[in-house]
Every structure is written in structure tokens, then in C-alpha cells.
Amino acid sequence: MGYDLIIRDATIVTVDDDYTVLEGQDLAIQGNRIAAIGPTGTLGDAAQILDGRDQILLPGLVNTHTHVGMSYFKATAAAMELFKWLEWGWFYIERMDDDDIAWAAMLACMEMIRAGVTTFSDMYFSEKVIAKAVAQTGLRACLSESIMEPAGGMEMKSTVASQLAYARDFFEAWHGGADGRIQVMLAPHSPYACSADVLTRIAALADDLGARLHIHLSETEAEVAEAYEKWSMSPPAYLESLGLLSQPMTAAHCVHLSDADIALLDRPTFGVSHNPASNLKLQSGIAPVHKMVDREMAVGLGSDGNGSNDVIDILKDVYLATILHAWQEEQQPTRTCLAMATREGARALGLDDQIGRLVVGMKADMILVSVDKARTVPVHHPHDTLALTCHGSDVTTTIVDGKILMQDGQFLTFDAEEVLAQARERSARIFGAPSPVTEL
Numbered sequence: 475m476g477y478d479l480i481i482r483d484a485t486i487v488t489v490d491d492d493y494t495v496l497e498g499q500d501l502a503i504q505g506n507r508i509a510a511i512g513p514t515g516t517l518g519d520a521a522q523i524l525d526g527r528d529q530i531l532l533p534g535l536v537n538t539h540t541h542v543g544m545s546y547f548k549a550t551a552a553a554m555e556l557f558k559w560l561e562w563g564w565f566y567i568e569r570m571d572d573d574d575i576a577w578a579a580m581l582a583c584m585e586m587i588r589a590g591v592t593t594f595s596d597m598y599f600s601e602k603v604i605a606k607a608v609a610q611t612g613l614r615a616c617l618s619e620s621i622m623e624p625a626g627g628m629e630m631k632s633t634v635a636s637q638l639a640y641a642r643d644f645f646e647a648w649h650g651g652a653d654g655r656i657q658v659m660l661a662p663h664s665p666y667a668c669s670a671d672v673l674t675r676i677a678a679l680a681d682d683l684g685a686r687l688h689i690h691l692s693e694t695e696a697e698v699a700e701a702y703e704k705w706s707m708s709p710p711a712y713l714e715s716l717g718l719l720s721q722p723m724t725a726a727h728c729v730h731l732s733d734a735d736i737a738l739l740d741r742p743t744f745g746v747s748h749n750p751a752s753n754l755k756l757q758s759g760i761a762p763v764h765k766m767v768d769r770e771m772a773v774g775l776g777s778d779g780n781g782s783n784d785v786i787d788i789l790k791d792v793y794l795a796t797i798l799h800a801w802q803e804e805q806q807p808t809r810t811c812l813a814m815a816t817r818e819g820a821r822a823l824g825l826d827d828q829i830g831r832l833v834v835g836m837k838a839d840m841i842l843v844s845v846d847k848a849r850t851v852p853v854h855h856p857h858d859t860l861a862l863t864c865h866g867s868d869v870t871t872t873i874v875d876g877k878i879l880m881q882d883g884q885f886l887t888f889d890a891e892e893v894l895a896q897a898r899e900r901s902a903r904i905f906g907a908p909s910p911v912t913e914l
């Protein structure tokens with residue numbers, strides 16, 4: 475019977491190292507891998523054929539930083555500064571139980587599949603229930619249990635000791651889980667929300683387990699100023715002084731970095747998650763992304779949680795990254811930012827040997843994007859069209875590990891109506907009482 479699946483006659487945006495674009499080609503999938511790419515009609519037969527005409531076939535989008543447990547927080551607050559927002563939101567976070575988080579994760583997974591995200595990197599609480607949502611929906615994910623101590627006005631139900639024990643247990647139970655689609659990381663929330671002792675204990679645990687670290691880093695000017703006050707050095711220098719940068723790490727935000735910080739972080743094991751929409755909404759600033767890209771550092775894109783971005787639509791973040799930075803023309807911003815959402819995002823998570831490019835042998839994570847509407851016609855060049863005109867809603871089909879999760883906008887792995895109903899009911903209860911923090 476030939477291949478399992480062939481996508482026929484699409485424009486293939488490979489995002490390989492040469493940014494090759496192939497017109498009128500077929501791509502064949504066998505099991506969970508890309509088995510062949512060739513001119514339309516030359517690859518033989520398959521059990522299932524998808525029509526790729528008038529569509530772009532693109533590597534699945536990689537969302538390098540989010541908090542899926544916060545999907546009920548979309549459109550709850552207008553622009554506000556990070557620390558105030560955290561204080562305000564903490565009240566609602568503490569009102570959520572594991573079932574609330576499980577359905578919040580399903581809602582976020584549904585939103586991501588709809589918008590063409592095939593891999594996401596999450597940091598939240600109760601990651602064991604989030605892992606079940608990943609297993610059910612069919613997505614690929616890097617999951618990390620947030621480890622933090624009370625900061626500011628927060629009070630916390632759990633202790634650091636219990637969080638560390640949970641993180642180890644979670645790693646042992648789920649690393650390589652869901653048929654290899656789940657990678658477990660360790661997540662010290664940030665240099666400011668963990669003591670030096672806790673940071674070094676997490677680094678030791680990461681070393682012991684061979685786990686990658688996921689952290690928030692240099693997100694705001696206030697965070698950097700506080701670091702100089704407390705430790706007389708920048709947050710990256712502080713992490714280096716504690717030995718954390720010796721571990722493979724993905725750091726979200728990296729907005730306020732000096733040139734010395736960038737040089738310190740420029741190492742093959744370090745990945746950056748650039749979150750342009752979140753940084754704008756929380757008035758954190760604009761990350762020096764063009765400088766990091768110039769050094770060929772691994773910079774991916776992240777949505778951050780729905781609370782600080784409202785929607786998870788990585789194509790929107792591609793657009794923002796394309797127009798936000800002081801790019802030089804030779805940096806080719808549209809294709810560079812598209813790579814940040816695919817190949818470079820994979821590299822920022824340490825997954826670039828598996829995903830991020832449409833090349834024979836890679837895992838079969840890909841999306842079809844329709845470009846036959848007024849907003850997208852004419853297509854002068856697919857890279858420009860994708861970066862500057864496309865939205866997540868233009869994605870028609872989402873495939874992860876060779877399996878179709880969404881076809882023509884229909885979800886194939888779960889009951890979408892139930893996810894929406896649960897989200898409406900549970901969020902009404904959680905947000906039914908006002909946060910005591912009203913000064914925004």
C-alpha cells in the first residue's frame with residue numbers, strides 16, 4: 475500500500491539550512507517520519523492522501539514558552555506591569571484544582587493545534603495532569619513543573635521541598651512519555667523567585683537526571699536592577715556564578731541583556747525564548763533579538779501564557795518579531811522570524827535533531843496553511859506571506875508525529891465541544907470572586 479500518508483501538490487517551505495522552497499511537490503510520511511519528498515505524482519501510493527493545492531506546507535510551529543494552566547486568563551486584564559500582574563493573578567491561580575488545570579491544558583492544546591503549534595514548552599504546576607492532556611491530544615511538548623518560593627505578596631500552598639520531589643517524580647514518570655513526544659525539563663521559575671540554595675539544588679538535580687532547565691530570565695528592568703542590588707551582578711552573571719549555565723537551558727524573555735550578558739549566554743546549550751507579545755503587553759521592553767540572531771544563538775518564539783498574551787498564535791508572534799526589531803535587510807527578517815517559529819525554536823529546546831525542518835528523516839510534525847484568501851493573495855514569496863499576512867486561523871491541517879490532529883479545521887483526537895463547555899463552567903467559578911489586588 476506504499477506510504478501511510480502523502481500530502482500532494484503543496485508549496486513546501488522546508489526551513490532547512492538553505493531555506494529551500496519547493497513548488498508542486500509531494501511529501502510522504504511513514505510512521506512518525508518524513509519518508510520522501512518529490513515532484514507531484516512521483517512518490518507512488520499511500521493509505522491516505524491530503525490535497526495540498528493552494529496551501530503552504532510548513533514545519534509545525536514551536537511555542538518555546540507558555541503556561542497552559544493559565545488558558546482561562548485570556549482577556550482578563552489590559553496592559554499592566556509584570557509584578558502587579560503576578561500579584562493580581564496569583565489569587566486565581568490558587569483557586570484552581572488539578573481538574574481545573576487539566577481542562578485548562580486541554581483548552582490551550584486545542585487552541586495551539588488550531589493555530590498550527592505542534593510542539594510547546596510549558597512551565598506550570600501539576601504538570602502530571604498537563605502531560606495527560608499532551609498524551610490525549612497528540613501534541614509534542616517539553617513540560618516542566620515550576621519551582622518557586624513565595625515572592626512579593628504571594629503565599630504558596632506548597633513548599634520547595636515538595637516541588638522538588640514532584641519535579642523528580644514527574645521526570646521519572648513522564649520523560650520520553652506519550653510515545654516519546656514528551657521531554658521533561660526542570661523549571662526554577664526565575665532567579666528572583668528561587669533562593670541561591672534552591673537554584674543550586676535544581677542544577678544538581680538537572681545534572682543527575684540529564685534534564686534541561688527552563689527559566690524566566692531578565693524579563694524586566696526592575697528584575698535586573700534588583701539583581702544588581704542583591705548580588706551586584708546581572709541575572710545571567712548570577713546564574714553563571716551558581717553553575718546553572720553549565721546545564722542545557724531554555725530561558726524565556728531575555729529582554730534586558732547587556733552585550734556582556736549576551737556574550738555570556740552565547741553557548742551551544744543555551745536557548746532563548748523570545749515572547750514579543752507578552753513583553754509588549756506587560757510593558758517589559760523589547761529584547762535585543764537581532765544581536766542574538768547575529769551571533770547565531772538559538773532564538774525561538776514563545777506565546778507566554780494566555781494571561782500575558784491573550785491568544786496563543788505563534789504566527790502573530792512571527793509578525794511582531796518581524797516588525798519589532800532593528801533588522802538589517804541582509805538579516806532577511808521574514809525568513810529569520812519564520813525560522814524562529816520552527817527550526818530555531820526546536821534548537822532552543824534541544825530538539826533540532828528531531829523537528830523544525832521538512833527534511834527526509836525528520837519527525838513528521840507539519841502544518842498546512844491556506845493562502846487563497848484576500849488577506850494572503852498574491853503570494854510573491856511564501857516566507858513573506860507567512861510572516862506578514864498569515865494568522866493561526868489560516869492553518870487547515872496539523873500533523874504531529876505522523877498523526878493528523880486537525881484536518882480542515884476539525885479536531886480528531888478529542889471532543890472540542892466538551893473542552894469549551896468545561897472551560898466556560900470552570901472559569902466562571904474561578905473568576906467568580908474578585909482578586910484582593912485591585913490596584914493595577
Ligand SMILES: [Zn+2]
Pocket residue numbers: 539540541690726778779
Ligand atoms: Zn512565562
